[in-house]
Structure formats: structure tokens, C-alpha cells
Amino acid sequence: MKKSQLVFLVILLFSLLVIPFWGSEYALDWTTKTMIYGIFALSLELLVGTTGLICFGQAAFFGIGAYAVVKISANQTTPETMYLLPISILMAGLYALFVGALSLRTKGVYFIMVTLAFAQMAYYVIHDTPIGGGTDGIYLYSKPTLLNWPISSSITFYLFTLSCLILVLGFLGLITHSRFGRALSGIRINEVRMRAIGFETYNYKLCAFVISGMIAGLAGYLFAVKDGYVNPELLSWHLSGSVLIMIILGGLGHLRGALIGAFSFALLEEFFRSEFIFGSFAKHWHLGLGISIILCVALLPRGLFGMPALIQTKFLGAKNPDDIEQAQDNN
Amino acid sequence: MDLSTFFIQILNSVQYGLLLFLVAAGLTLIFGIMGVINLAHGSFYMMGSYLAFALSPIVADSFGGGLISTLIIGVLIALVLGYILEWLFYSYLYERDHLQQVLMTYGLILVIEEIRSILVGDDVHGVPIPDWLSASIQLSEVMNYPVYRLFISGVCIILAIAMFFVLTKTKLGMMIRAGSVNREMIQSLGVNIQLLYRLVFATGIAIAAFAGMVAAPVSSVYPGMGQGVLIICFVIVVIGGIGSIRGAFIASLLIGFIDTFGKVLLPEVAGVLVYIFMAIILLYKPSGLFKAGS
Numbered sequence: 001m002k003k004s005q006l007v008f009l010v011i012l013l014f015s016l017l018v019i020p021f022w023g024s025e026y027a028l029d030w031t032t033k034t035m036i037y038g039i040f041a042l043s044l045e046l047l048v049g050t051t052g053l054i055c056f057g058q059a060a061f062f063g064i065g066a067y068a069v070v071k072i073s074a075n076q077t078t079p080e081t082m083y084l085l086p087i088s089i090l091m092a093g094l095y096a097l098f099v100g101a102l103s104l105r106t107k108g109v110y111f112i113m114v115t116l117a118f119a120q121m122a123y124y125v126i127h128d129t130p131i132g133g134g135t136d137g138i139y140l141y142s143k144p145t146l147l148n149w150p151i152s153s154s155i156t157f158y159l160f161t162l163s164c165l166i167l168v169l170g171f172l173g174l175i176t177h178s179r180f181g182r183a184l185s186g187i188r189i190n191e192v193r194m195r196a197i198g199f200e201t202y203n204y205k206l207c208a209f210v211i212s213g214m215i216a217g218l219a220g221y222l223f224a225v226k227d228g229y230v231n232p233e234l235l236s237w238h239l240s241g242s243v244l245i246m247i248i249l250g251g252l253g254h255l256r257g258a259l260i261g262a263f264s265f266a267l268l269e270e271f272f273r274s275e276f277i278f279g280s281f282a283k284h285w286h287l288g289l290g291i292s293i294i295l296c297v298a299l300l301p302r303g304l305f306g307m308p309a310l311i312q313t314k315f316l317g318a319k320n321p322d323d324i325e326q327a328q329d330n331n
Numbered sequence: 332m333d334l335s336t337f338f339i340q341i342l343n344s345v346q347y348g349l350l351l352f353l354v355a356a357g358l359t360l361i362f363g364i365m366g367v368i369n370l371a372h373g374s375f376y377m378m379g380s381y382l383a384f385a386l387s388p389i390v391a392d393s394f395g396g397g398l399i400s401t402l403i404i405g406v407l408i409a410l411v412l413g414y415i416l417e418w419l420f421y422s423y424l425y426e427r428d429h430l431q432q433v434l435m436t437y438g439l440i441l442v443i444e445e446i447r448s449i450l451v452g453d454d455v456h457g458v459p460i461p462d463w464l465s466a467s468i469q470l471s472e473v474m475n476y477p478v479y480r481l482f483i484s485g486v487c488i489i490l491a492i493a494m495f496f497v498l499t500k501t502k503l504g505m506m507i508r509a510g511s512v513n514r515e516m517i518q519s520l521g522v523n524i525q526l527l528y529r530l531v532f533a534t535g536i537a538i539a540a541f542a543g544m545v546a547a548p549v550s551s552v553y554p555g556m557g558q559g560v561l562i563i564c565f566v567i568v569v570i571g572g573i574g575s576i577r578g579a580f581i582a583s584l585l586i587g588f589i590d591t592f593g594k595v596l597l598p599e600v601a602g603v604l605v606y607i608f609m610a611i612i613l614l615y616k617p618s619g620l621f622k623a624g625s
Contacts, residue, residue: 054429106613112433113568114609117606244430245437248430284448286444290441294435
């Protein structure tokens, strides 16, 4: 592990462990939600940042994970995480297998549009058919326990989410440094060459797609259990768009970038929605958010993570940002 | 289903398909020629509908104009807006990769929706059908078909033919098609590619807005109406082949039929049918029915 990664992890862990003891109830809830978005963003980072597949339908897997836990636990008094969670993840993974198998036959822009269209398909199934309970959504009647131990209080659930986040981070870290992850990076950089040296790239991409869908399903599970409520908006393309913005905002190609992005996006949203700052105009918070998305993509193509390198090139006359980042990675 | 219902559904399918074609054609042209995925294209459809709602009383009060003059003024506004937006915003997207285009136009959607909310509010509005088009044709004792829907189909067909004519028979169309194949080459032949792009973009926006305007009386005007259209148009573009006007035309009609008949025959799964159709096409033709440039 590189020094900068270690420093990031220590800071992250420390600040996240401090919050439950000193933060207010609202801060705890907010951080839990943002950590869930962080897991969600990490799932997409594997596709976009590592493999170079731009999926615009990630919310479908998130939503399916969320709906799965609510539907399956509907008739149980004490649902158990140890089997609910795997089922949720499996459901999201199955849908990812279906979408991935079809959409990976296409490339580039087609892939973006097709993943979006399939996510919309899932949205309409949940929205229009009796399975999903329509626009109103469904309530989760009893919160799952972990090995018969209740984790429904906000602090225990916070810690549970934090451990999920760390597990996902570690898992993705292992993947990106494995032979499989190197192959995915290779596909991002030059897929034709990867095929030429004998990699069955379709299978690698499909595998990455399913893993990503499963992690998104995990995030959806956590979200449903945290709120105790699901509605079709969890599958909407706004959420797919938001999570893409998160990883761009943070900076593509780094797992840390996805987390930084999730937290800064949540802060940005909180800022534009605050009636304290904007008064009655706060209900038009999408305006500020939209403008900042445009500005952020235009001015920070490498995200917040690439900002130090950008400042160095712009103001200190250093070389190309790519070179600096390369140098940082080699340290 | 008896014969007159069947007949009405066929007319409805054609009308819906043609309307979708107007939006999808702009989307596929802008992508084929400029290489920009314009997620905000549906927002211009929505804008057209709101223009029809907001302009018609103004036009009627100021000089007693009806539907036609509202349409002309609305299209002119959309053209100017498209021209300005291309200059201010989209021209910066050509060099960027698809991901950044997606995100920036996504940001634009949020901005347009909020501006709409500030200017017009979030209420659902109806737009009246003008008197001279409000009649219905009696098909059987209980069934009749509104003339206005026939009017929509007619106008869309005229526009579609005009588009085919311009693209295949005129010099301008030749330049546009050449520009979609090789941008540098046409530039070095002395064509002002920047102006050409701006023109194509403004026209695409104006056509989408026009579609929204003619559709306003039958679909009513509501927030977020552009997004549903946008995603269906993505499906059309994927099925038809990106950049292909002919493909977009055929795919639009197919989607029109599938969606309309799906809602009548299988209302339970109607929302999903279109996507299932797309999945089947993708299995056999991963790059759409028609390749770009044809």
C-alpha cells in the first residue's frame, strides 16, 4: 500500500469513528446515508474508472437490492441479515447479469444508452406493476437483525454500514491489484490489444459488470434498511446520473476518488438545499446543483482528486497533469 | 378488437411514431454529425410544449393569431435559443469524451427544469385545440377520431419528407452528410463547419420544440414530460442505428406500434415491451438496424 493511500484510510477511519460519539443524531444519519452513497459510487467506479464502461443505469441495481429486502422480509417478524443480504445482492447481481450480457454486446455511446434504457425498464416494472406498490413505495415492517442481535439503532447501524464500506473498499482494492483488475485496466486502455494477446474481454467485462451490480445491490440493501422505506425513485435515472457525478467529482481511476466524490456531492446538495443560506429559493436547489455539475465537469476534468496536479500545472508551471499523477502513483 | 378500434389504434400508432421521429431525428443527427450525446434533447421537447402553452394566449391577444402563428413564433424562438446554446455551451463539448458530454448535458437538464419551474411553475396545464381542428370524424356509432391527431400526423409527415429532401437532394444536405463522415476533410474543402454545426444543432432543437408544441394539446403540459420522451428516443436511436435518419424513421414507427398496441392488448406489461424489443434487436444487430451515414 502506498503512503498516500494509507494516510487517506487513517483519516477516513478516524473521522468516521469519531462522528457517532460527538456528532448529533442528524449528523449520524447524514453520514450513514453518505457512506451508503459512497459504497454505491465505489460500485460504479469499478465499471467507469477501472474498466472504462460508462454505465448510466446503475440505480437499477441499487433499487433492486432495496426492493428485494423489503419484499422478502414482508411476512417475517425477525428477518435475519445473514440471509437477506446475500439474497438482495444476488437479485441485483442477476439483473446485472441480464443487462450486462445484452448491453456489453454494444460499445461506446450505445452502451450508455442501452444501460439507461434497461434501468428505465426496471423502473417501469417497479412503478407500474403490483410488485412494487406503485409510486407510493412500500414500507419495511421489521428491521433485520444480525445473528439475532438488533442493529436497528442509529449507532449500531452506522457501525454496520461503516464495516460494509471498509469491506467493499478492501475488496475492490484487492480486485484492482489482482490479475483480473489489471486485465480490466487493460481493457479500458486498449481493448483490441487485450483481445490480441488472448484475453476474452467480453467475459472480463461481464464479470466486472456483475460484481459492480452486486455491490450496488448491497448499497441498496443498506439504504432500504436505513430508511425502512422504498419507492421507485431509487431506480430513477436521476440517481444513476448523481452517482456518475459523484465519481467524476471525486476523480476517476481512484477508489478514494469515489468516496471523496460521494461526500462532496452530498455536501453540495446539502448546501444548495439549505434554507438558511438560500431562503425560499432553496426549493430550486436543482438549479445550483446543475450549474455546479456543468462547471465541475468543465473546469475539473480529473475531479477533486486531480485538483492538486491541476493547480501545479496551471499556477506553478509544472508539466502535464498526467505526468504528475503518474509520478504520484509511482511513489 | 373490432375493425374500427383496430383502425383507430393504427392511426394512433402512426401519429405517436411520427412525433417520436421528430425528436429522435434531431438526437441522431446531432450525435451523427457532431458526436455529442445530447441528454437535454427531451428538455427542448418539454420547452416546446410550455412555449405552446405560454405563447398561444399572448399571440391571440396581440394580433389575433391562431395555432399556425404560435407554431411559427415558437419555432423561431427555439431556433434562436438553439443557436445561442450551441455557441455558449455545446461547442465546448465536441472535443470532450462521451462521459463528460453526458454529465454536462445532464446538468443542463437540471438547469432547464428549474428555470421552467421558476418561470411557469410546476402545475399541469392543458392547451386548447383550435376551433378549426377540433372536429372529429365519425367512424362508427360510438367511435370517432379527432381531426387534430390527423393534423399532427400530416405535419410530421411533411416535416419528415422535407428533412429527407434537404439531407439527400440539396448541397446543404451533402455537406451535412459529408461532415458526419469526415470533419477535417470537409473543413479543408472550404466549408465553414462551425456555422454548419450551429445550423444543424439549432434545427434539431427547433424540430424537437416543434414536436412538443404540436403534441401539447393532446398530451397536456407537465413537468418532466421531456425525460420520458428522451429515453424512448434513445431506444429508437439504438434500434435504428446512431446517425441514421432512415433508421430513426423506421424505428420510431415500430416503437409507435409496439407501444400503442401494447397498451391495448397487454396493458400489464406495456411499459416494458419497448425495452424487450430493443433487447431482441440488440441480440441480432448490436449496432442497430441501419448503419450510420445511410
